[in-house]
Amino acid sequence: MAYENLCMYCFEDNGGESVCPHCGRDSRAAVPQIQLMPGSLVYHDRFLVGRALGQDANGIVYAAFDTKKENRLRLREYLPRDCAERLSDGSVAPIAGMEDRFEQGLQKLRASVEGAEDPKKRHFFFEENGTAYIAQRKSAQHAETEPDDSDESDGSGKKLGLIIAGAAAVVIVIALLIIQLVGGALKPNTDVVQSPTLDPSASAWAPAETPTPTPYVTPTFAALVDPEQSWMDYTYKGDVNKEYDEKTGATPSPAPTVKPDTPSYSTINSKSSKSEITQLQKRLASLGWLNSSGITGSYDKATRQAVKDFQSFVNQNLNPSEKLSVDGAAGPKTLMWLYGTDSVKPTPTPTPLVTPNPNQSNTVDKNSSKTDIVAVQRKLIALGLMKSGADDGVFGTTTVAAVKQFQQRVNVLQGFGALPVTGSVDPLTMAYLNYYVEWWENLKNQQTAAPTATPAPTAAPAPSVDQNSTKKEIQTLQRYLIKVGLLTTGADSGNYDSTTLNAVARFQEWANAQLGKKVLNVTGIADETTYAYLLSAANQNISVATPAPTEIPDEPEHGQTVDKNSPKESIQYLQQMLISVSLLPSGSDDGIFGTSTTSAVARFQEWMNQTAGSRIVDVTGVADPTTLSYLEEAVSRGISFATAAPTEIPDVPDDQYVVDKNSPKESIQYVQEMLASVGLLTSSDADGIYGSATDRAVRAFQQFVNDRQGAGTLEVNGVCNALTLSYLEDYVSQGIYAGATEAPTQAPAAVSNVELRVLNAEETGGVYQIVGPKADFKWSADGDVESYALDIVDSTGKTVKSYRDVTSTSGSVETSTLNPGETYEIRLGALPTGGSESDIVWASARIRTPGTVSAPTLTINGVSVSSDPIEIDAETYRFEWSATGSVQSYTFRIYEGESETPLNEFSGKKLTEGTLPRSDFKSGATYRVSIGVLDSSDTLTWTDFRFTVPTESATPEPATGPKVSINGALYADQPIEVNGETCVLTWDSVSDDARYTVRLLDATGTQIAGVDSMRDTSLSFPTANLTVGEVYTAAIGVLSSGDTVWSTAQLIRTSEVLVTPEPAATPEPTMVPEPTDTPEPTRPPVSAPILSINGIQSSDTVVELVGDECAIAWSAGGDVSGYAIRILDASGNELINESSTKDTQRTFQTSILNPGEVYTIGIGAIPASGGDTIWTVARFMRPALPTEAPTSAPTVGAVGKPSIQIGSRATNMNDIPYLMDDTAIFSWQADGAVAAYRIYLTNEAGQTVNIDDATTDTSRTLPVGNLQAGVYQIHVGAIPAGATGDGDIVWNTLTFGIGDVAPTATPLPDATATPEPWPTQLSSISAPSDIQLVQAKLYQLQLLLNPEVQSGVLDSYTLQAIASFEQYMNENYDLQLPGIDPTDPNAIVDEQTLLLLQNAYLQDNTIIIKAAP
Secondary structure, rough: HHHHEEOOOOOOOOOOOOOOOOOEEEOOOOOOOOOOOOOOOOOOOOOEEEEEEEEEOOOEEEEEEEOOOEEEEEEEEEEOOOOOEEOOOOOOEOOOOOOOOOOHHHHHHHHHHHHHOOOOEEEEEEEEEEEEEEEEOOOOOHHHHHHHHHHHHHHHHHHHHHHHHHHHHHHHHHHHHHHHHHHHOEEEEEEOOOOOOOOOOOOOOOOOOOOOOOOOOOOOOOOOOOOOOOOHHHHHOHHHHHHHHOOOOOOOOOOOOOOOOOOOOOOOOOOOOHHHHHHHHHHHHHHEEEEEEEEEEEOOOHHHHHHHHHHHHHHHHHHOOOOOOOOOOOHHHHHHHHHOOOOOOOOOOOOOOOOOOOOOOEOOOOOHHHHHHHHHHHHHHHHHOOOOOOOOOOOHHHHHHHHHHHHHHHHHHHOOOOOOOOOOHHHHHHHHHHHHHHHHHHHHHHHOOOOOOOOOOOOOEEEEEEOOOHHHHHHHHHHHHHOOOOOOOOOOOOOOOOHHHHHHHHHHHHHHHHHHOOOOOOOOOOOHHHHHHHHHHOOOOOOOOOOOOOOOOOOOOOOOOOOOOOOOOOOHHHHHHHHHHOOOOOOOOOOOOOHHHHHHHHHEEEEHHHHHHHOOOOOOOOOOOHHHHHHHHHHHHOOOOHOOOOOOOOOOOOOOOEEEOOHHHHHHHHHHHHHHOOOOOOOHHHHOOOOOOHHHHHHHHHHHHHHHHHOOOOOOOEEEHHHHHHHHHHHHHOOOOOOOOOOOOOOOOOOOEEEEEEEEEEEEEEEEEEEOOOOEEEEEEEEOOOOOOOOEEOOOOOOEEEEEOOOEEEEEEEHHHHHOOOEEEEEEEHHHHHHHOHHOOOEEEEEOOOEEEEOOOOEEOOOOOOOOOEEEEOOEOOOOOOHHHHHHHEEEEEOOOOOOOOOOEEEEEEOOOOEEEEOOOOOOOEEEEEEEEEEOOEEEEEEEEEEEOOOOOOOOOOOOOEEEEEEEEEOOOOOEEEEEEEEEEEEEEOOOOOOEEEEEEEEOOOOOEEEEEEOEEEOOOOOOOOOOOEEEEEEEEEEEEEEEEEEEEEEEEEEEEOOOOHHHHHHOOOOOOOOOOOOOOOOOOOOOOEEEEOOOOOOOOEEEEOOEEEEEEEEEOOOEEEEEEEOOOOOOOOEEEEEEEOOOOOEHHHOOOOOEEEHHHHHHHHEEEOOOOEEEEEEEOOOOOOOOOOOOOOOOOEEOOOOOEEEEEEEEEOOOOEEOOOOOOEEEEEEEEEEEOOOEEEEEOOOOEEEEEOOOOOOEOOHHHOOOOOEEEEEEEEEEEEOOHHOEEEEEEEEEEEOOOOOOOOOOOHHHHHHOOOOOOEOOOOHHHHHHHHHHHHHHHOOOOOOOOOOOOOOOOHHHHHHHHHHHHHHHHHHOOOOOOOOOOOEEHHHHHHHHHHEEEEOOOOOOOOOOO
């Protein structure tokens, strides 16, 4: 059937029309983004998803079409709007931070389907697309009476009304029962209380007068798989989501083969993420090193052993140059061999489940007779490997593919190598075909088979289920035990607890008795043989429960307690009552008061307390007289715990096998919160760290369970395994308290309200922070107190101080005797008069001692500073501070005098220094520096320091100092001529630690540039801002004996005809003009700032930062009112944007930068007289880190799909741009945290040419003229920061052609059009992506062909190309474009020029504009 012509509303053929002729609905109606696209296929491409019928807060209901049965159904998709979202590929994912809530709702949905009665199998549940679906078929009657899906709401309303009415009836019944039970109505009552019935045709039922075991009612569960599935579906063990992606074309790019000597992996161990471990386990399973059931997402014992086996195999068989460590840890080298080779585990050929028929020795293939081929095809049809009617007797490709599928599935079920995958039916394949066809037919017919007295195990491969099995496997086993009467309804918790263990053991004993010999080992573990017998008994509806004894045991005497020491008859009487209320399974009245009976009595006692809302019976597990009276009354009223709604079990952690110190933080917190609920930890202890306190609490709980349920129920080891976890969840849900502070049942004297108060501290998060030298306490208690006990317990659980027989009610602890910054628990106990240690009633409080953080020290330019002012004279003030101890972070503030408004402030975890220029301070003023130290206890302590800036004196006249050279020429007495674009100043080094000050003065003595406190002995700057013919003075100053000693040199920029000015005309250079009464000369315009990074003058190259800090300094000549600062990352995002500051330098730690990422800094000089800001731009980067594997998995950054452009003349043919130049510029750009790009070319034959595996470049010039004629594709992958593998790369592809194709008369939009957004203004500080767009267009116009052009940088070549374009437009289109100066690095390209450039294209070597300007 052609699904594309189906109406997605009614699934009738619409004949290709937009409006369906059957239902009248328009297929062009918009589909909300939250909904799955109509026409999607789910569940092995079987269900065709149509239009949504409705949606609520929890999901969406779709009309759907079963392509196998060709009928309609409804499909409910789980998509809670408050915690999930639809992704672009159609899948569903939880919103960040809402994963637990999403999974909790998913489990509830699954539980609702599993517990629903559905005898006609109209509903079933499956998971796909990251969420879950419920397929809802309609009965024939419903289909006839419901002409339209929109009527669903009426039926739902009626059902809802029935459910509400039924729920109200249950509430009324329970309320009446509580009133009569708790209100003292324990005397016999002949009234019959109506309860909800399981039979819809009956309105009430009455219990028998004599207590007898409750007959078992067979439950019917909704199928977890499609009941109409084939043998292939039933035995499917793969990944449905992956298969769905492959069938719908969403298969990710295959990972390239990794050579064993290519290190590109990170270690995977128990601390890795669940997804990383799951991916490793899938790889191990695919090679046969790990069973498929071992794919758990937990780095467990089986995974570690599988890795060890693989490591041994590589060492012994592949002879690596460097042996692998056989340690079970999947390190980079192990992973290289695991993914770089297909080393399948060399397993021996498995023992065949079947043997070939000796009468058949021929292989059935294309050469066989039609009769033999038809026989094989019919077997394949029976197993769902071929469609019905495909038995045509032709052994073609369809039959071969079906045989291969069968052979591959047998290998999955029976082990690798069971059958060779050939596509031909050899004798062994035929034997397996016959076996599975017979087994499948028997399995489908078992539901209608008549019960037999003796069970026979099924031929199906049976699993082995124990405490280490998955929750789903354990639940399936428990349901079979329920069906044969060995567990009560609702006991399918998924936890392999003692009740399940006992039920399995009883079944094993029963099976041996039925067969008259020991067939099964009585272990309580459902091995494969036990599981097979149990499955057979359940399918034949055999009840294993033994009948009640004919003789009714004697009732215990009134007021008597029944426990393990009571007579057998009394215990049996108690057990029969527990059976009647469904707290024990039928046939368990053996007269032994064991763990099952104790647990059943305790459950009844807990239920009574919960029902009454108060503690009316003690939960002891012993049937005291009060418990017996309530139990007899419950039996007389026909109460059954089997019909009560099961207690909702909270979500288990992801690692359902064991929670220990290696488990994820959220799993540990989950256990700690439950331990706090039962009184063994405090809520503040739930920190996600499995320390000694958690270990002790788990041990205490395990012992508590053993005391209640019987010794040996749990192993007391401090590890929260699956069984411990199940008991813990059960006790939390029932509100059982296990803490040591529970009031004793028999205290010698009444003591209560024990209170401990901490006096001199503030409470934060349940912990009192001590700020002084001691902690003061007061305590009290009501009642007859003999004395008090006081214990101090450290963070490891060790008692460091213990006091007994304390009679005072106050005390203190010197914090000097405790560890600084550590949290302690103070436990105060009141001992009742006449009591012992076990009778003490405890209270506790937690304190944290102050951290040992010393007062900070501060130096300014190496001089120590205190609170007393000290005069410091310098051009630059370098502040350095530190403190010892548990410092979290520092805060630096500086004030003028005693002002409370800081002039400057720095703060950071690693910040221990800062630099400020002299210009930030006033001459003769005193300044206060405050250093704040935040210690480990979150206490911020401030210390003040003071210094004075001396009164400024006149700038010293130049004196003898270091010798200065200009462009390599030693300065003598005459100005040195400066030609070229750069001037380089060098001078002699005075000492290794000397710092230099550099000033550049014009002919009037005005400083036009300068750098302070630099260590280098050279400095370069551009000569473009120097006026031709004007003499400039360079002054080099070095601090010596408190004074600055200066050296000077003069330079002059000459024209091509060198004119040397007369020496007499050269003014004497002065560093700072002396104040005179004459008018100040007119100052020249503000010059472009001179910018240096770590002493390196800015240029067109990228400055690579060395060391832990980056020092940026700048200055500009002229009347500057301040500077603007902008720092951009590689994506153009602004990190810093300050509009005005007087600072001329900044220092920051390089650790805040991403390694390998190029950053752009722009410094703008703001003229005091107004006007445009003059900018200087430089680029810098922190070197990329070594490729050594990180110790922990990084967070993968989000990146967008790369955009790709080609800069070349091209012509269009069949929508493919054919390039016409010998070279082309390929440029690309992606949004987000891009670490690098991977580039390669492919041709039509699929051959690959690698361009670059990892580059930070965003363009590349390629010699495409060397390629052969044909069609090519360039593939660009954006590698996110923190990528862990090829699966994280985001790809895009662009197709182009090479060949002799006649040019068309019109431009090529695909090859030449520039994608939006197009910049409206362009300057040196524009985003690199904007500059790249313009450069690509200039290249297409053959205006920018210089190979030295810098991509993403507005360099001189790009400016010259833009200027040429403006000139061409003015000359040929009679325009008046202003034109830019290509020699001005601060030139700004206007919007009109950019708009013309955007619409320009090249035709016949002529630039054409698409629309009139």
